[in-house]
Amino acid sequence: MSKRGRNNTTEVPESKAITADVTDAAASAAEQAPPPLVVAAASSTQPASSPSVAAATGAAASSPATAAAVAVSAPPSPASNRERFRNFSMPLQLSCDLSTISAEPGFRFSFQAVVLVVFPASSNPLRRHVLVGDGRGTVGITVWNAHVNAFSFESVGKLVVITKVSMTTHNGVRGISLNKESSLSFSSDHDHFALQWWNSIPRQRAVPAIMFNETKDQAVVNICGIVGSVTVEQKNVRSDARELLTLKLVDRTGVMTIRSWNHGTGMFQHLVDTPVLIQRVRVTSFAGLKIGELFDGSGSIVSDGNFEGAADLKAFWSE
Numbered sequence: 001m002s003k004r005g006r007n008n009t010t011e012v013p014e015s016k017a018i019t020a021d022v023t024d025a026a027a028s029a030a031e032q033a034p035p036p037l038v039v040a041a042a043s044s045t046q047p048a049s050s051p052s053v054a055a056a057t058g059a060a061a062s063s064p065a066t067a068a069a070v071a072v073s074a075p076p077s078p079a080s081n082r083e084r085f086r087n088f089s090m091p092l093q094l095s096c097d098l099s100t101i102s103a104e105p106g107f108r109f110s111f112q113a114v115v116l117v118v119f120p121a122s123s124n125p126l127r128r129h130v131l132v133g134d135g136r137g138t139v140g141i142t143v144w145n146a147h148v149n150a151f152s153f154e155s156v157g158k159l160v161v162i163t164k165v166s167m168t169t170h171n172g173v174r175g176i177s178l179n180k181e182s183s184l185s186f187s188s189d190h191d192h193f194a195l196q197w198w199n200s201i202p203r204q205r206a207v208p209a210i211m212f213n214e215t216k217d218q219a220v221v222n223i224c225g226i227v228g229s230v231t232v233e234q235k236n237v238r239s240d241a242r243e244l245l246t247l248k249l250v251d252r253t254g255v256m257t258i259r260s261w262n263h264g265t266g267m268f269q270h271l272v273d274t275p276v277l278i279q280r281v282r283v284t285s286f287a288g289l290k291i292g293e294l295f296d297g298s299g300s301i302v303s304d305g306n307f308e309g310a311a312d313l314k315a316f317w318s319e
Contacts, residue, residue: 097137098167098174108164111176112187113139114198115155116220116282118296120238121148132160135197138218141165141176147184153262153296159187159195202279202301206309209254213290215283223256223292224277224309225249226317230268237261249276252316260294267302275313277303 096113113132121128128148130141141162143151162184168177178184189195206224207215215221228248235244247258247268258281268276279301281292294300 094167095136096132096134096139098139099137108166108181111162111165112159112192112194114194115151115158115160116295116299117293118151118153118155122238130160133218133220134194139174139176141178143178143184147178147182150184155186156295156297156299157198159189159192161185161187206277206279209249209251209256211253212256212283212292213254215290217283217285219283220280221283221292222277222279223249223258223281224275224307224313225251225256226273226275226313227268227271228255228273230265230272232265249278250317251313256292257289258292258294262296263294271304273317274304275307275310275317277307277310279303 094109094111113134115130116133116138117131119129119131125144126148127142127144128151130143130151131138132141133139162176162178162182164179164182166177166179168175190199201220201222204222206222209223209225212221212223226249228250229246231246233244233246235242242261243264245260245263245265245268249256249258258278278292278294280295280299282295284291284293
């Protein structure tokens with residue numbers, strides 16, 4: 001027996017060995033490769049052998065460029081998504097409660113509210129401060145130049161509509177700022193929630209003195225009581241001499257202080273020792289004392305004699 005037979009080995013041709021190695025390597029690569037990306041799948045309500053599915057599969061298989069275009073789609077631009085998100089997050093219209101509003105600096109929006117207080121105009125430059133509210137809060141607005149003369153005492157109680165305004169912050173207090181592109185007008189839309197709030201106040205019950213002195217600032221309430229005194233003080237306001245009217249209203253629970261810069265003594269002097277009802281009074285504070293301020297124009301409504309609780313006030317005053 002030859003040496004080859006004794007070792008019990010079989011000689012393999014070199015070409016067959018190379019072919020076997022390549023086949024094994026290809027099989028191993030196929031097992032380790034990730035699963036193919038599924039571009040489209042047949043609907044659960046449509047059989048896999050549907051002609052439409054077969055046609056689409058055949059078209060994709062016969063056109064590699066089309067299949068690549070379907071499988072690889074360009075992602076949306078991050079910049080466009082960011083701008084879209086910011087636009088949807090920004091409010092288009094705000095209420096007077098600016099404490100919880102998150103708006104980008106310089107973002108412009110529309111604004112509607114009821115005029116509450118119109119302060120005197122200033123010059124150099126020409127400007128005026130206006131206080132507005134809508135039942136959710138109050139906010140101050142500074143108007144300039146041509147918009148200054150749009151406001152007067154007759155504007156109190158009207159719905160003002162302002163477009164393209166911006167929110168500002170000064171000394172931690174948020175406000176509304178107009179610019180040269182802002183437009184201003186007055187509306188008689190009685191369905192607006194701000195006007196509904198303003199018109200509903202006279203129908204509310206009057207608050208007694210003990211509750212008035214606990215009411216939050218900028219609230220608008222109705223009050224009633226006996227006119228205990230009417231006084232006038234001379235004050236200097238921006239180098240101008242002005243009169244400050246002060247009323248003392250008394251009821252069974254305490255005393256309320258009411259004042260006004262634009263009402264004269266002739267309106268109340270004859271009402272001393274008489275029960276009166278004042279509808280729409282703005283609550284403020286000065287030197288730790290709660291004070292009610294009368295609205296100008298037709299904002300505050302004064303009634304004497306015939307109202308709910310007047311008889312009890314007369315009985316109290318004569319006890």
